[in-house]
Amino acid sequence: MRIVSGGIQHETNTFAVTPTTVDDFERDSHFGADFGEAEQIRQRFDGTNTIHGGYLKGAEESGVELVPVLNLRAYPSGMVTRQTFETLVNELVCRIEAALPADGVLLDLHGAMVTEEFEDAEAEIVRRVRLLVGEAMPIVVTLDLHANISPALPVVADAVIGFDTYPHVDMGDRGYEAVLLIKQIVDGDVKPCMAYRQLPLLTLPPMQCTLREPMDGFLRYLRQLESQDGMLTATVAMGFPFADIDCMGVTVVAVANGDQGLAESVVDELSQHLWKLKEQLQPQLVTIEEAMVQSRSTDGLVIFADGSDNPGGGAPCDGTVALAALIEAEFEGAVVATLCDPQAVRVANQAGEGACVPLSLGAKVDDLHGETLEVDAQVVKLGDGQFVFGGPMAQGLSDTMGDTALLDIKGVRVVVTSVRKQCIDRNMLKVAGVELDSVRLLVLKSAVHYRADYGPYAALMLDADTPGVHRPDFNCFNYQNPRSQECYPLNPLAKL
């Protein structure tokens, strides 16, 4: 059995000002301008906790010949340009065509890509692959938990499998599941019947987390339903709220074996259950001043999760609101990680380790994340920013923050990077020169993902009340699309 796999992943924050181009996909995919060959894709993802890592493992164990033709991602940012989308999707379709004949196609997509032309870019990708391979060939799509799934996607895919967890620690498992499912479909052992429902419900990152209630309990319920006889898989995509598009929000997908009625009833049960939890899904935000008070009275590490400036959701990661308050308080033992400012890193590099330099720091991308700070900083450590994920998320994958500079400003340390990167892994702090046990109050530009690796070391984790394009607060965004206005909580009277 020969299965072709491909992927293009982007989570698009339509409120972010920087558009996403081919250069971003080239740089962030680590393959260079030719987008990589099958062998390079295997080398990069084999043995990693990623979707393609799961595809490779599942294929090897089940005797499937997997032909990875492409796997590109750009770090979350603004709208994907029309030309970028056409370039990438044409490349994907041409490479799949060159790899035919095959028995099936696996597509490793995100689900929240928005382009200048398409609000649900994934549905368009799958539609074009479907046009190429015809109706008979199975296409199984894997998606992120933050997918905004429009009704167009289930029409063109045979099965959709989304991550169950947030932090996304089950990427490898979902890729593995996808290979086994497509093998069963090709063998004729199962016949997928998919049901889909869009809920009038919008949710925000802090409370989408499946390590907290109510989603921890809901995840157990989901797994119970999807493991019953006749079911193949079920997905609750919580949606990516920082996109002003019609299909933004929660969707439920269930795939049963030959039984459309069962799939529909599972979708209905999951929808009803989640709807009852909607009031519990609203986050409580805490200011940096309150976090400092709490840190002083807490024995152990306090994490201030500055999700409003989370680069993993398309924010610039150069916000200064929390940093400015910490410097003002000269809060000894505070660390801010990370702050992306390539210009400041260059100045620090020219000055060298141990030097004290005047710097203009942060808030250079837009005017939504605080003000640029004029500081005198001591350069504590310089580095190349290369690291390997050691925590549960993306474990084994190598990545980079670009050149880094660890600065000390009035006792407050800041990890300044040249590349935007969400600080979700303790190895990132380590390579930048920060030992976690030296930190009392840690500001991470992360909403939830940090919990997978840092959570066990924290005495207290707080959701930050800071401004930004990833702020978990619907009142801060002026959604123009009419559907969002009709959904809970923007419409408190919304009905399921």
Ligand SMILES: [Zn+2]
């Ligand atoms: Zn996600």
